[in-house]
Amino acid sequence: MRKVVVVTGANSGIGLALCERLLSKDDQIRLCLACRNLQRAENARMALASSHPSADISVVQIDVGSVKSVLQGAKELKERYKRIDHLYLNAGIMPNPRICFKAFITGLFSRNVISMFATGEGLLTQEDKVTEDGLQEVFETNVFGHYILIKEIEPLLCNVHNPSQVIWTSSSNARRSAFSLTDYQHSQGQESYSSSKYATDLLSVALNKHYNKQGMYSSVVCPGLVMTNLTYGILPPFFWMFIMPIMWLIRLFTNSFTISPYNGAEALLWLFSRKTESLDSRAKYHSCTSGLGNNYVQSYKMDVDEESSDVLYRKLLDLEKQIRKKITPENK
Ligand SMILES: NC(=O)C1=CN([C@@H]2O[C@H](COP(=O)(O)OP(=O)(O)OC[C@H]3O[C@@H](n4cnc5c(N)ncnc54)[C@H](OP(=O)(O)O)[C@@H]3O)[C@@H](O)[C@H]2O)C=CC1
């Protein structure tokens, strides 16, 4: 049976590099690019098809920042496929990022300098906004839209005899102290990205608790620091080009400067061929690149506890109910 793989945010950056690498590994897969912009998705599909002419590559329109769009996209997936073997939840945003230069300079002269480069902790703030669904945009895009997608296509993912994998692109920037269960959408603070990635880590643990017995396994990946549209929103491309020699130098001290989308996709690709029984529910699988440019995967225990993960999961179930009522009032 040909494996079905769905990738959100597949038209650029890490998502696109993952698609390219998946097809190079196994061009018998049925690959579906789940993207919000059909033109950009079609361009990506054509680029992938030109290097893999015999591959089965399709597109589905899903804007994970809109519940209506997720419901429509999920309906199309259910019409098209009987099951989904690998669901990569990769789409993500970091809107209006700002660097705190004071923290950067202070960090440079502290003993935490390596960790600062690896995680970006304390260096960035973002400006979030509220979506048409009435949710914080970063939370809805990075977490809730994907959560709704899983719920909608649950029958395609849950099969005890043939388990499926859900794989989240999280981040080393996920931080417990940026997240609060009383403000899990992060409407109050300025670190919505960090908060959303921590929520991703908590949610993945909860999904494993609730769905492993039904044949669905969730894992979390950190791609490292990668040059993509997301990082070009933090500093312009010419600046990153300018400091590239410094980045290669930093690579000698931290393996998290993966830099290219190809390298960043390493752990995502690695998980594709893992047996579900071998996965650790609480591990974050990191794409790593050595000073000499060699790629490998390292797993680290996540800083999450079961109680917080349960509480967040219950809150998401409640929010799901509310939003579904709002969108389809006849279901009241
Ligand atoms: N770059 C890095 O250093 C790191 C990135 N990550 C994570 O990796 C993931 C991929 O990002 P990256 O490749 O870097 O950045 P890109 O901006 O290149 O890719 C993000 C992808 O997500 C899509 N996307 C954004 N918003 C939505 C939406 N509402 N609905 C559907 N798709 C959407 C984008 O589509 P469109 O083209 O239409 O905008 C794009 O395809 C993200 O989750 C990010 O948080 C994690 C750690 C480090």
Ligand SMILES: CC(C)=CCC[C@@H](C)[C@H]1CC[C@H]2C3=C(CC[C@]12C)[C@@]1(C)CCC(=O)C[C@@H]1CC3
């Ligand atoms: C000399 C040099 C490399 C300067 C750049 C300083 C900062 C802009 C970066 C240092 C660590 C980076 C980092 C990210 C963004 C850019 C930095 C803060 C991320 C937060 C980007 C998105 C992620 O998901 C994780 C990254 C961690 C490291």
